[in-house]
Amino acid sequence: MRTNAIRLFILLSAALTATGCTGTIIREATGAVMGGKGTFMPIQPLAADKTTKNLGDYTNFELGTITDGIGGKMPADLTSHLHSAFSREVSSARLPSDSSGKTLVIRGTVVHYESASTVGYVLGPLEEVICRTELVDKTSGQVLGVANCVGRTKAATSSGVKEKASGLAKAFVKWIEYRFPDDKKMK
Numbered sequence: 001m002r003t004n005a006i007r008l009f010i011l012l013s014a015a016l017t018a019t020g021c022t023g024t025i026i027r028e029a030t031g032a033v034m035g036g037k038g039t040f041m042p043i044q045p046l047a048a049d050k051t052t053k054n055l056g057d058y059t060n061f062e063l064g065t066i067t068d069g070i071g072g073k074m075p076a077d078l079t080s081h082l083h084s085a086f087s088r089e090v091s092s093a094r095l096p097s098d099s100s101g102k103t104l105v106i107r108g109t110v111v112h113y114e115s116a117s118t119v120g121y122v123l124g125p126l127e128e129v130i131c132r133t134e135l136v137d138k139t140s141g142q143v144l145g146v147a148n149c150v151g152r153t154k155a156a157t158s159s160g161v162k163e164k165a166s167g168l169a170k171a172f173v174k175w176i177e178y179r180f181p182d183d184k185k186m187k
Helices: 002-019 021-034 078-092 118-123 161-178
Strands: 037-044 058-068 102-114 127-137 143-153
Touching: 037 161, 058 078, 078 102, 078 161, 102 143, 102 161, 127 161, 143 161
Parallel strands: 058 102
Antiparallel strands: 037 143, 102 127, 127 143
């Protein structure tokens, strides 16, 4: 009897995994908890090599202007959600917040904005916003680096403008952290 129960459990587990139900359940559960995801792809790197942590002199990080480069298709509330998400992410990353020191401004242009469609939900929800982003020294106006930053949602529970803004803010902060020395972070 016990052997049959074990076989039945294995068979049901295999069937659920094969149909994608388990994967969907896991994706939706993590999407509800984690929210949007963020990543960046450097176009003009901040340094010639991958190990240089050249943002250590900055003690303040500001979100500058994010413009619509897609002909009015960017939701009006994206920037307001982005500002609050960026503040949370900077704080969470323990980056310094001293406006009397050097300031790094993050500015950009949204070049792609996608909302999920019914087909997207059937095949697996995917919403994203791509922003051509610049890190700029506030005092000199010098552009230090350029990257495509992506805010993405992969679950129906984490879809919408607010979640994409959260993912984009994560991408901005990941890019900064990639070149910010750990010993300069707030304790």
